[in-house]
Amino acid sequence: MLSAEEKAELDRELQQYPARQSACIDAMKIVQRHRRWLSDEALRDIGEYLGMSVADLDGVATFYNLLFRKPVGRHVVMICDSVTCWIMGYEKLRDTLMNRLGVSLGETTSDDRFTVLPIVCLGNCDKAPTLMVDRDTYGNVSPETVEEILARYK
Amino acid sequence: MPSQPSEHEVRVLSRRFGLPNSASIDTYLANDGYRALEKALKEMTPDSILEELKVSNLRGRGGAGFPTGMKWSFVPRQSPKPKYIVCNADESEPGTCKDRLLMEYDPHQLIEGILIAGIVVGSHQGYIYVRGEYRYLIDILDRALEEAYARGYLGKNILGSGFDFDLYTHTGAGAYECGEESALLESLEGKRGIPRIRPPFPAVAGLYASPTVLNNVETFSSVPPIIVNGGKWYAELGTPRNGGTRLFVLSGHVKRPGVYELPMGTPLRKLIYDVGGGIIGDKKLKAVIPGGSSTPVLTADAIDTPLDFDSVAKAGSMLGSGAVIVMHEDTCIVRAALRIMQFYAHESCGWCIPCREGTNWLKKTLTRFHSGGGREEDIGLIEDLAKNMLGRTFCPLGDAAAMPTIAFVQKFRNEFEMHLAGQPCPFEKHGQLVGA
Numbered sequence: 074m075l076s077a078e079e080k081a082e083l084d085r086e087l088q089q090y091p092a093r094q095s096a097c098i099d100a101m102k103i104v105q106r107h108r109r110w111l112s113d114e115a116l117r118d119i120g121e122y123l124g125m126s127v128a129d130l131d132g133v134a135t136f137y138n139l140l141f142r143k144p145v146g147r148h149v150v151m152i153c154d155s156v157t158c159w160i161m162g163y164e165k166l167r168d169t170l171m172n173r174l175g176v177s178l179g180e181t182t183s184d185d186r187f188t189v190l191p192i193v194c195l196g197n198c199d200k201a202p203t204l205m206v207d208r209d210t211y212g213n214v215s216p217e218t219v220e221e222i223l224a225r226y227k
Numbered sequence: 228m229p230s231q232p233s234e235h236e237v238r239v240l241s242r243r244f245g246l247p248n249s250a251s252i253d254t255y256l257a258n259d260g261y262r263a264l265e266k267a268l269k270e271m272t273p274d275s276i277l278e279e280l281k282v283s284n285l286r287g288r289g290g291a292g293f294p295t296g297m298k299w300s301f302v303p304r305q306s307p308k309p310k311y312i313v314c315n316a317d318e319s320e321p322g323t324c325k326d327r328l329l330m331e332y333d334p335h336q337l338i339e340g341i342l343i344a345g346i347v348v349g350s351h352q353g354y355i356y357v358r359g360e361y362r363y364l365i366d367i368l369d370r371a372l373e374e375a376y377a378r379g380y381l382g383k384n385i386l387g388s389g390f391d392f393d394l395y396t397h398t399g400a401g402a403y404e405c406g407e408e409s410a411l412l413e414s415l416e417g418k419r420g421i422p423r424i425r426p427p428f429p430a431v432a433g434l435y436a437s438p439t440v441l442n443n444v445e446t447f448s449s450v451p452p453i454i455v456n457g458g459k460w461y462a463e464l465g466t467p468r469n470g471g472t473r474l475f476v477l478s479g480h481v482k483r484p485g486v487y488e489l490p491m492g493t494p495l496r497k498l499i500y501d502v503g504g505g506i507i508g509d510k511k512l513k514a515v516i517p518g519g520s521s522t523p524v525l526t527a528d529a530i531d532t533p534l535d536f537d538s539v540a541k542a543g544s545m546l547g548s549g550a551v552i553v554m555h556e557d558t559c560i561v562r563a564a565l566r567i568m569q570f571y572a573h574e575s576c577g578w579c580i581p582c583r584e585g586t587n588w589l590k591k592t593l594t595r596f597h598s599g600g601g602r603e604e605d606i607g608l609i610e611d612l613a614k615n616m617l618g619r620t621f622c623p624l625g626d627a628a629a630m631p632t633i634a635f636v637q638k639f640r641n642e643f644e645m646h647l648a649g650q651p652c653p654f655e656k657h658g659q660l661v662g663a
Binding site: 089091092093094095096097098099101102123125129132133136137138139140154155156157159160161192193194195196197198199200201205208209210 | 230318319320321322323324326327354358359360361362363393395397398399400401402403414415416417418419420435476477478479480484485486516520550552554558562563566567569570573574576
């Protein structure tokens with residue numbers, strides 16, 4: 074079952090569409106915000122409320138980079154590996170980040186604090202290299218400043 | 228922050244960017260805001276608006292450069308179905324981040340452009356499809372929408388004209404493919420973002436199978452200044468058949484990367500050296516990708532190409548999204564080709580085999596090549612594979628992956644040869660990581 078809070082948020086989104094299915098990305102984002110990731114149970118809950126099958130929802134969930142079908146840490150660090158960020162030092166930044174956190178791309182720190190994922194172009198190319206933590210984008214990130222950024226997320 | 232303005236800019240769409248609270252409706256109203264809407268509602272007809280757009284030579288800023296006036300004229304206005312206006316704010320082409328600024332610093336200009344599209348085709352509902360990564364922009368846009376509703380620029384009976392229009396934001400969840408118009412519509416309907424076969428085009432059967440106008444943020448944002456100042460004024464800012472200004476994103480190895488509004492037809496040299504301050508470390512220019520990662524690379528000797536759709540096409544590439552990516556002499560072209568292919572292989576939606584298999588095969592071949600396992604015949608294989616993807620997919624993603632690859636091989640064959648069997652990448656020793 075969706076929680077009352079999840080339902081209330083989703084109901085607001087539903088008002089703007091003539092078809093309930095249109096809100097399914099919103100629904101998954103809302104549930105993900107509350108539960109961190111989208112378990113099979115989460116998809117069942119959403120499916121019941123929107124009148125969609127779990128298979129259809131799974132198809133949508135697995136299509137998009139920002140919907141997580143596996144558990145993630147409290148914060149998700151997404152580091153852009155597209156062409157401009159690569160030109161401007163993505164690899165050094167990635168290596169710094171992985172050394173600092175002791176994880177590889179796709180892994181979660183043992184204290185469950187961070188999951189580090191590669192991500193495609195974040196649309197911040199004039200400030201490359203760029204990364205995103207949860208919903209925040211950071212530009213001109215250097216191996217030195219990445220430490221300050223991480224410190225903001227407990 | 229917006230980029231430091233450059234003296235070379237001609238600021239039409241970005242002219243309010245530096246103002247205090249530029250995103251607020253009060254700033255907008257104090258600086259010509261919603262004048263175009265008033266004019267469109269009170270002094271113009273749908274046909275006269277279309278005529279101004281045609282005269283303006285405005286061409287779609289999303290990448291394809293299709294004339295906007297013509298696109299809007301394809302919508303069957305008499306259709307009994309509801310009509311929709313959809314704004315593509317799913318800016319995801321690597322190198323591109325101009326729409327982000329238009330939404331962050333002047334959201335009302337975008338709203339006004341969308342409203343005018345609604346007047347032209349008789350639509351009463353629209354969506355701004357914002358990529359999921361631009362989360363903070365949703366808040367800015369939602370605030371702007373609220374302001375517009377509160378002041379009577381959205382909702383029922385707008386400015387007492389009898390015209391109704393509702394506008395909403397819709398957020399994606401991270402998929403390059405959803406920047407393709409038909410995939411975007413699928414996504415907006417709550418499905419996987421895979422492309423539709425066309426025809427029918429969205430103008431006839433788009434969102435919920437209804438007639439739909441679908442344009443990029445920059446395109447809609449260009450409409451209010453055209454309506455206020457006239458199509459002729461706008462056309463004259465650019466070059467023949469390429470009206471107006473455009474927001475260029477300058478990134479990569481330049482001293483002053485940024486988003487700059489320049490007249491169409493501005494020479495590449497001026498953008499890189501005068502506006503952008505030249506190459507980092509005063510190194511030699513090697514290559515420029517002129518319109519986002521899907522456009523064929525240009526060599527340094529194309530530096531005097533005017534940046535308009537037709538001139539860049541003549542130089543063998545495309546102006547695309549106006550995202551100019553600069554690479555200096557220490558950049559490994561094979562590595563750049565690989566990096567770009569990794570992107571397309573990941574973002575291919577998997578619907579068409581030539582794209583799904585082609586991008587991954589190319590990624591593997593380029594990876595092997597760069598890591599010293601390349602064979603002479605692989606150079607031909609890479610080119611051949613890419614050529615066999617061209618035109619054989621539902622949507623342009625296959626072409627977007629193939630076109631730059633073909634250009635990298637054809638224009639920088641020597642760099643591929645430098646990587647042949649057993650030789651380590653000759654560029655690694657220089658260190659790629661100039662900006663880090």
